[in-house]
Amino acid sequence: MSLRSSLAIARGLGSSKSGTEHWWAERLTAVALIPLTIWFVISLIAHLGAPYEEVRAWIGSPVTAVLMISLIVATFHHAQLGLQVVIEDYVHNEPVKIGALLVMKGLAFFLGLLGVFSVARIAFGG
Amino acid sequence: MASVERPLSPHLQVYRPQWTSVLSISHRATGIVLSVGGIPLVWWLVAAAGSKESYDAFAAVAGSIIGQLALFVWTVCLFYHLANGIRHLVWDTGNWLELESARKSGYAVVGLTVFLTVISWIAAYVAM
Numbered sequence: 688m689s690l691r692s693s694l695a696i697a698r699g700l701g702s703s704k705s706g707t708e709h710w711w712a713e714r715l716t717a718v719a720l721i722p723l724t725i726w727f728v729i730s731l732i733a734h735l736g737a738p739y740e741e742v743r744a745w746i747g748s749p750v751t752a753v754l755m756i757s758l759i760v761a762t763f764h765h766a767q768l769g770l771q772v773v774i775e776d777y778v779h780n781e782p783v784k785i786g787a788l789l790v791m792k793g794l795a796f797f798l799g800l801l802g803v804f805s806v807a808r809i810a811f812g813g
Numbered sequence: 814m815a816s817v818e819r820p821l822s823p824h825l826q827v828y829r830p831q832w833t834s835v836l837s838i839s840h841r842a843t844g845i846v847l848s849v850g851g852i853p854l855v856w857w858l859v860a861a862a863g864s865k866e867s868y869d870a871f872a873a874v875a876g877s878i879i880g881q882l883a884l885f886v887w888t889v890c891l892f893y894h895l896a897n898g899i900r901h902l903v904w905d906t907g908n909w910l911e912l913e914s915a916r917k918s919g920y921a922v923v924g925l926t927v928f929l930t931v932i933s934w935i936a937a938y939v940a941m
Contacts, residue, residue: 714905717898724895728888732936736876739865746861755858766848773841795851802855805862 709768716765723758743809752810756803763799767792833912836919840897843890850887885934892929896922 689696700706734745745751770791778784828834853875860871874880900918903909909918 714902717902721895721899724891728891728933732933732940735937736941739861739868742861742868746858762851766851769844770848773845798851798855802858805855805858808862
């Protein structure tokens with residue numbers, strides 16, 4: 688007789704906290720970042736040394752703004768997923784590990800939001 | 814002393830570095846560098862969203878010797894992580910997992926990193 692509830696058996700996660708979501712999200716953002724990164728590097732080279740107004744006009748145009756926001760979201764999501772594994776691998780003290788994860792994830796969230804807000808502000812002419 | 818000789822996972826202090834293991838840890842190292850590189854990326858956008866003064870301040874730092882050196886390190890890490898990341902995605906499909914193909918695809922990753930870094934910087938200096 689198993690002491691596990693029907694729901695626990697159906698979820699099939701055993702003692703782990705989650706299934707394959709982390710692994711899958713890391714791959715999904717990785718695939719998205721291939722074209723986004725190539726686009727970003729080429730566009731950046733094309734706008735090197737451009738004056739302030741020109742850079743703002745470029746970032747603020749609809750297609751660029753959406754691509755830039757996609758790049759920021761995918762980059763910071765991918766980065767926090769990767770850094771989480773690094774912290775979990777090397778930090779063995781539980782309170783320190785949880786603290787490090789909270790600070791890292793909070794920073795990634797804040798920086799990503801700051802980037803998205805900045806692009807939106809440029810696009811909406813603030 | 815354990816009486817049974819159980820297989821142990823490689824211990825860094827005694828395990829000879831190999832081509833594939835060095836590339837493996839480099840993927841993680843470049844990933845960390847690129848995460849830190851997210852800070853100047855956001856600074857650039859915040860500066861552009863601010864004023865002409867804030868943007869010129871960013872441009873001055875980015876254009877300085879130290880700024881260009883940091884950008885160079887960033888491009889090397891970016892192209893390495895990109896190329897090796899594609900190699901990882903191929904592995905996820907169950908391909909290239911044999912020692913020989915892992916070694917060869919590793920050469921391709923390093924070659925591609927050097928190639929993409931060089932042409933990007935040539936393009937950057939031509940464009941400037």
